[in-house]
Structures are given as C-alpha cells and as structure tokens.
Amino acid sequence: MTETADDTAPRPETVDLARAFEESGTREVLRELDEEMIGLAPVKSRIRETAALLLVDQARRRMGLATETPTLHMSFTGNPGTGKTTVALKMASLLHRLGYVRKGHLVTVTRDDLVGQYIGHTAPKTKEVLKKAMGGVLFIDEAYYLYRPENERDYGQEAIEILLQVMENNRDDLVVILAGYADRMDRFFESNPGFRSRIAHHIEFPDYTDAELLQISEIMLSEQNYDFAPEARAAMADYIALRRQQPHFANARSIRNALDRARLRQANRLFAEAKGPLGARELSTITETDLRASRVFRGGLGTDRARMAQAAE
C-alpha cells in the first residue's frame, strides 16, 4: 500500500542533503559517536562515508533513480576491546534514523546462540535468532567460530547456510554485522566466499594508542565518580605501556578490568588505613599505590604463576 502512495506522489525536483542530514538525526548520531568514542579515526571516517552514501541513496530513491535496497551487511574486524559492539549499537541507531531498519534494536549473538547440539536443532535456533533480529541489526560476535573446518559434520555450516539465505532474501528486514579478530575473519571469509560477496562494508578497528587508553581510563573513572590522584595518572600511563606487552591484552577491556581491580585495592586500603571518618574526596580517589600494586608491574600473569609454582615446590 505504501508503494502505491510513493508512485503517485510527485517526485521532488531537488534534494537538500544538508537538511536531510539534519532532519534524519544523522548529525546527532555522528556527534555522539565523535564524543563518546575516543580515537578510532578510521572507523569514524568509514561510518561518516557510509552515512553519506545512505543519505544520497535515500535521496536518489526519493527521486526515483534507485529502487534496490543497498547491501548493508558489514564486518567489523579488530582486536578485542576496540569498541566493535559499541560502534555496532551506534550503527543500529544510525540505520534506524535513516530508515534502513524499522526498529533499530541490536541483537548480539555468538556461535552458541545459532548452532544447535544435535541434528535438526540448528535450523530452528538460527531462525529464532534471525526472527528476533528482524527490523534491527544482528551482531554476530566472533563469527569465525561458526565455521569449523576440522569437523566436516559441524552444525555451524547449517547455520551459515540459513544466515546467507536470509541475508540475501530478507535484505529489507535485517542487517547482519559480523565481528571478530582480523586474521581469523580473513580466513573465515576465504573459506566462505558467500559471506564475502554479501558483505559490502568491511570496517577495521585499529588498536588504541597509549594516550587514547589513558584518556579512556579517565573517562571510565569519571563515569563512576572516581578520580586519579596526580601521581596515579602517571602510574596508569606506565601500566598501559607495560600491559600492552603482556599476553591477553584487550585494549579498553583490559583498562576496565585494571580499574575494577584498582577500586578493589582502594577499598581495601581505606579499610586498613582509615582511622577517622572519610570524606568524599578520599572515597573517590585512586592513588598511585592502588595501581602500582598490580602484578603487571612485576612482570604480569606469567611471573606470578611461576613464583607460585616455585613456592609450591
């Protein structure tokens, strides 16, 4: 019914892109993205490009120059903790404001949510998830786990086939974002050429620099109404530089964990040291000792284990 209305409505002679940019709320989302996400310059510019493309495409459709829905499926590649999920949320709201998805909700799943455990279990499970994501964005985290080449009877293949089918046939209904580590996603795409060709936008998430991570740590703290003491800030900078060289470094996620542990140590310190009543200032200040006590400064996880093994002997 809506289609006939479009056909009879007079087509506009000109379009005002700046106004469309303003009215659709795209500017709002891009501003949020700029303000809330530190660094990620290449990601931001790719998203700005995508937004421009979609706005132009929308204008072209209004003038009757284009009819097909563009392929919007994306892949986000990057190391853990580089903000892929957060950006996916923003992307969902961007697509919603531009009218490419009807509801704009984000459904985050991993292999476990899609792949069943026995024959005939996978298809209903995958379909259930896809149905839930319709009208919004389906975010498949660590998507390469779907494909397990070492087991030819793995049910992941079945999930992949259903995904591909729905990605192709229900392009108007949902947008799929695949996310994961760059090298493993590359291998995943190599072995599943169907995916590569159905994904139009490949966005790479770079690692954060040390300065950016320090900035992020300060924002995370201030969100929880905490503060660094002046020397603690320098300690955090040292921590970031050291932590980066140690295994299992997960960018912003590592920072979040470090701060959680620092808060734990701060609470313990306050208990041990406090003689009189404490003010808000003491309760919300992370000091250098809270950070320097971390085992990262003593060589990280590995050395601790080695020492414990030694002690046990």
Next chain:
Amino acid sequence: MRLTQGTFSFLPDFTDEDIRLQAQYAIDQGWAVSVEWTDDPHPRNTYWEMWGHPMFDNPDAAAVVFEVNECRKEHGSKYIRVIAFDASPGWESIRMSFIVNRPAEEPGFRLVRQEGEGRAVRYTIQSYAADRPEGARYA
C-alpha cells in the same frame, strides 16, 4: 464458498505487506503473535495446529511474514491464520485473528437436518472438505 472467520475476512486477500502492517499493530499493542494452520474449516474448530511457538519477543513483524511464508511452503493448500494473543492481566485471550492463506477451492458447508422427537429438527453443518480424511482434504 469463501470462509469468513476472524477479522478482515470479507476483505480481499491480504498481501504480505498488509499482513506485516496488521501484525505490527498487534506487536505494538504488546500481544504475542503466532501462526496456525488447519484443514478443517468448521467454525467451531477453535484449536488449529500451531506453526512454531508464539512469537513473544520479536519486535518486528517481518518475522511473522517470514513464518507465514515458511508455513505456506508446507501447508500452502490449507487455511493459515495469524492470531494475536493478549496476555496482559485479566485478559489471557485472543484479541485478533485473521486468515492469511486459504485453499484454491473452498467447497463450503452442507446443512444437515436431523429429525428429532415430535417433528423437532436439529441443524448441523458439515464441511464438504471434511468428508475426506485429514491431510487429503484440499488439492
């Protein structure tokens, strides 16, 4: 004879877009939408076969259209309806029900008169389609 049960049954058949809009209305009301099918069109046949579970947590009606089309693949020659179930306190009831698929030929109903005591007549209706066994009623 065209079966007229539930909402919208005197209107021309719905397109997928119509189904989507109606189902979206139901979802926006907070009702759980589900798809059911049957090959027994008797008006007192309230309980149709369920096609999957009611969709409790799908915010978008595209999922309903998707399931209707999946059901059509399997039961395209039978009756399929979309129902919306209202589980809000005090209701627990069907709020909306409309047929989205029907057989190519609907033979209609025969009226059966039963002579009772004292020349009383009892009436009942029987679907011509129900003469044949279940699963073989429509081409």
